[in-house]
Amino acid sequence: MISIKNLHASIGDKEILRGINLEVKAGEVHAIMGPNGSGKSTLSSVLAGREDYEITEGEVIFNGKNLLDMAAEDRAREGLFLAFQYPIEIPGVSNINFLRTALNEIRAYHGQEEMSAKDFLALVKDKSKLVELDSKLASRSVNEGFSGGEKKRNEIFQMAMLNPKLAILDETDSGLDIDALRIVASGVNKLKSKDNATILITHYQRLLDYIVPDFVHILYKGRIVKSGGKELALELEAKGYDEIKKEFELAD
Amino acid sequence: MANEILEEHIQNEYKWGFTTDIDADEAPKGLNEDIIRFISAKKSEPDWLLEFRLKAFRNWKNMVEPQWAHVSYKKPDFQDIIYYSAPKPKKELASLDEVDPEILKTFEKLGISLEEQKRLSGVQSNIAVDVVFDSVSVKTTFKETLAEKGIIFCSFSEAVQEHPELVKKYMGMAVPPTDNFYAALNSAVFTDGSFCYIPKGVRSPMELSTYFRINASGTGQFERTLIIADEDAYVSYLEGCTAPQRDENQLHAAVVEIITHKNAEVKYSTVQNWYPGDKDGKGGIFNFVTKRGICLEDNSKISWTQVETGSAVTWKYPSVILKGNNSVGEFYSVAVTNNYQQADTGTKMIHIGKNTRSTIISKGISAGFSNNSYRGLVQIKKGASNARNFSQCDSLLMGDKCGAHTFPYIEIKDKSAVVEHEATTSKIGEDQLFYCKQRGIDNEKAIGLIVNGYCKEVLNKLPMEFAVEAQKLLAISLEGSVG
Numbered sequence: 160m161i162s163i164k165n166l167h168a169s170i171g172d173k174e175i176l177r178g179i180n181l182e183v184k185a186g187e188v189h190a191i192m193g194p195n196g197s198g199k200s201t202l203s204s205v206l207a208g209r210e211d212y213e214i215t216e217g218e219v220i221f222n223g224k225n226l227l228d229m230a231a232e233d234r235a236r237e238g239l240f241l242a243f244q245y246p247i248e249i250p251g252v253s254n255i256n257f258l259r260t261a262l263n264e265i266r267a268y269h270g271q272e273e274m275s276a277k278d279f280l281a282l283v284k285d286k287s288k289l290v291e292l293d294s295k296l297a298s299r300s301v302n303e304g305f306s307g308g309e310k311k312r313n314e315i316f317q318m319a320m321l322n323p324k325l326a327i328l329d330e331t332d333s334g335l336d337i338d339a340l341r342i343v344a345s346g347v348n349k350l351k352s353k354d355n356a357t358i359l360i361t362h363y364q365r366l367l368d369y370i371v372p373d374f375v376h377i378l379y380k381g382r383i384v385k386s387g388g389k390e391l392a393l394e395l396e397a398k399g400y401d402e403i404k405k406e407f408e409l410a411d
Numbered sequence: 412m413a414n415e416i417l418e419e420h421i422q423n424e425y426k427w428g429f430t431t432d433i434d435a436d437e438a439p440k441g442l443n444e445d446i447i448r449f450i451s452a453k454k455s456e457p458d459w460l461l462e463f464r465l466k467a468f469r470n471w472k473n474m475v476e477p478q479w480a481h482v483s484y485k486k487p488d489f490q491d492i493i494y495y496s497a498p499k500p501k502k503e504l505a506s507l508d509e510v511d512p513e514i515l516k517t518f519e520k521l522g523i524s525l526e527e528q529k530r531l532s533g534v535q536s537n538i539a540v541d542v543v544f545d546s547v548s549v550k551t552t553f554k555e556t557l558a559e560k561g562i563i564f565c566s567f568s569e570a571v572q573e574h575p576e577l578v579k580k581y582m583g584m585a586v587p588p589t590d591n592f593y594a595a596l597n598s599a600v601f602t603d604g605s606f607c608y609i610p611k612g613v614r615s616p617m618e619l620s621t622y623f624r625i626n627a628s629g630t631g632q633f634e635r636t637l638i639i640a641d642e643d644a645y646v647s648y649l650e651g652c653t654a655p656q657r658d659e660n661q662l663h664a665a666v667v668e669i670i671t672h673k674n675a676e677v678k679y680s681t682v683q684n685w686y687p688g689d690k691d692g693k694g695g696i697f698n699f700v701t702k703r704g705i706c707l708e709d710n711s712k713i714s715w716t717q718v719e720t721g722s723a724v725t726w727k728y729p730s731v732i733l734k735g736n737n738s739v740g741e742f743y744s745v746a747v748t749n750n751y752q753q754a755d756t757g758t759k760m761i762h763i764g765k766n767t768r769s770t771i772i773s774k775g776i777s778a779g780f781s782n783n784s785y786r787g788l789v790q791i792k793k794g795a796s797n798a799r800n801f802s803q804c805d806s807l808l809m810g811d812k813c814g815a816h817t818f819p820y821i822e823i824k825d826k827s828a829v830v831e832h833e834a835t836t837s838k839i840g841e842d843q844l845f846y847c848k849q850r851g852i853d854n855e856k857a858i859g860l861i862v863n864g865y866c867k868e869v870l871n872k873l874p875m876e877f878a879v880e881a882q883k884l885l886a887i888s889l890e891g892s893v894g
């Protein structure tokens with residue numbers, strides 16, 4: 160699905176990603192954990208094609224294509240989806256209109272014709288059920304005035320609508336109450352298939368009780384310093400980052 | 412990145428920049444009483460109208476061009492303009508088939524197919540169009556259908572011939588010939604335009620529309636529109652404009668007057684797309700227009716909606732004089748400036764009657780090196796008890812080389828008035844654009860989406876067909892200009 164090799168990225172003269180290696184295959188769920196400021200969101204932004212970062216080294220192959228050569232919108236159209244840590248508000252543009260535009264742009268890219276209004280509305284109905292999204296939110300302006308939790312839920316709703324191959328969820332669990340967490344997690348689980356993959360960025364083991372990862376990686380100072388199975392998350396939860404920090408301080 | 416964006420934008424051409432090769436009947440360049448007599452004679456006008464023109468001209472000679480607007484440009488040389496240019500008609504036009512095929516082709520390019528209009532005539536509710544080409548009205552569609560209801564919709568010249576009493580009674584009522592420099596000039600040299608009269612108790616069964624097109628080079632366009640809604644009448648009126656691409660600036664100084672009687676309502680919508688000049692600010696139309704309505708009697712309503720994307724310099728303040736009690740004035744505006752365009756636009760709401768209400772919603776969008784100003788006056792006269800005004804003026808900036816300015820003036824002479832003013836300035840953020848791109852929506856589409864969202868309150872006021880056109884136009888005008 161995606162293969163990241165020795166990825167380096169910096170902003171100004173500050174290097175934030177310092178040699179990331181990660182291989183995600185179809186059907187897998189990977190969790191990335193790591194202390195604040197370690198570069199998790201930067202990694203997801205760089206993969207999604209944000210232009211603020213300079214890629215100084217490395218290669219990313221996404222479904223056989225060179226991801227770093229593609230424009231951000233083409234990466235999305237190729238099936239890469241990012242659930243933002245801080246979803247953006249777009250006043251005056253309804254969620255529905257936004258998604259319809261997005262969906263049809265993606266379809267056009269694949270040579271498919273526009274989805275009919277009827278089919279589209281049926282899809283909205285179906286997918287909003289999946290994350291139990293209030294139907295009022297679907298017709299409101301994109302994220303405008305949404306509560307923190309509503310914004311996160313809306314990200315997963317959009318993901319369900321766009322049906323990506325690779326979804327990167329950047330702290331989608333933070334800000335969700337217990338019930339919402341369960342609903343969102345079950346939505347993600349239902350969308351999982353042998354043909355798609357998920358990267359979960361999170362601080363909390365709790366999410367991983369609901370969405371069980373195949374692999375857990377620890378990102379520290381721009382590098383993946385440790386990888387393991389789901390037990391690595393439990394270990395972290397118990398011990399915190401102290402040991403990791405000690406072990407890798409010298410490598411800084 | 413900024414450079415790339417500019418590059419992209421530079422390649423964005425004005426898509427209506429063609430000229431039509433037709434035989435034109437022109438006056439010599441320059442302006443004096445003889446030219447005015449020439450125009451008046453060409454149009455076989457009655458003496459009172461020639462007098463009206465000459466009086467306006469004599470006043471104009473003593474007036475100076477207004478300097479207060481937040482625009483700068485090389486003042487036009489009024490002796491270097493052709494004041495009359497008519498496509499040479501072969502004879503009186505009784506049907507569409509007799510219109511010069513070159514002209515018809517032009518209108519097809521503009522997206523108004525008169526053929527289409529003709530074919531659909533009577534089948535469903537449609538739009539009646541009057542087309543003004545350079546200075547002369549070429550063809551009014553649906554005239555017969557409208558006549559059945561007693562609606563008069565024709566060119567201004569025709570109205571002068573056929574309904575002189577109406578023209579004489581109402582012309583200059585909302586915009587006196589000495590109102591301002593450009594209104595005076597127009598009053599002296601206007602050549603054509605549209606005339607519309609909706610009789611008592613009649614709701615116009617279709618939208619009435621005028622398309623203006625400047626074609627010949629070195630010409631100015633000075634059209635006049637007069638709309639009268641008698642008691643209990645209603646009409647929705649549309650105006651569209653385009654001009655060819657030229658290196659020199661061309662002057663457009665129009666006058667639009669609206670008069671509403673008791674319980675009458677006029678909705679006037681404009682999509683203004685005069686040639687804005689090239690990326691360096693060369694050429695483009697100077698659009699100096701006086702538009703004013705007067706709610707003459709009680710419970711009447713005048714509503715202006717404008718989407719302004721064209722012109723090198725715009726100077727335009729569609730206003731309403733709220734004379735009748737309980738009358739309502741509205742102004743909904745989107746003004747887009749890009750490259751080196753300059754717009755100084757807004758409205759005046761003059762409250763005279765009791766319980767009069769006005770609403771002002773203005774959305775300015777500036778990109779490139781442009782300057783976009785809102786200028787508005789809300790005036791509550793003494794005795795205008797319980798007057799209400801709500802104004803909202805928003806500015807959206809794209810990039811950091813453009814300017815947005817707001818000049819709201821408020822004069823209250825009656826203590827019972829309630830006047831509210833809100834203003835915001837925002838920028839299209841990289842974050843918003845990236846969010847859209849991450850969902851598969853490219854830059855152009857994203858800007859279109861965001862801008863249309865921003866202008867929604869105004870676009871919603873436009874009739875359907877026009878709203879779609881306006882949305883497209885907004886996207887085109889802003890192509891490639893990212894903040």
Ligand SMILES: Nc1ncnc2c1ncn2[C@@H]1O[C@H](COP(=O)(O)OP(=O)(O)OP(=O)(O)O)[C@@H](O)[C@H]1O
Pocket residue numbers: 170175193194195196197198199200201202211244
């Ligand atoms: N645009 C930027 N300009 C300057 N520094 C930046 C920028 N973006 C990220 N950084 C820095 O890069 C580092 C990594 O940030 P990032 O947001 O990727 O961390 P994170 O792992 O997602 O943290 P958190 O767990 O708090 O979300 C931080 O030190 C941050 O301040």
Ligand SMILES: [Mg+2]
Pocket residue numbers: 199200201244329330
């Ligand atoms: Mg983060």
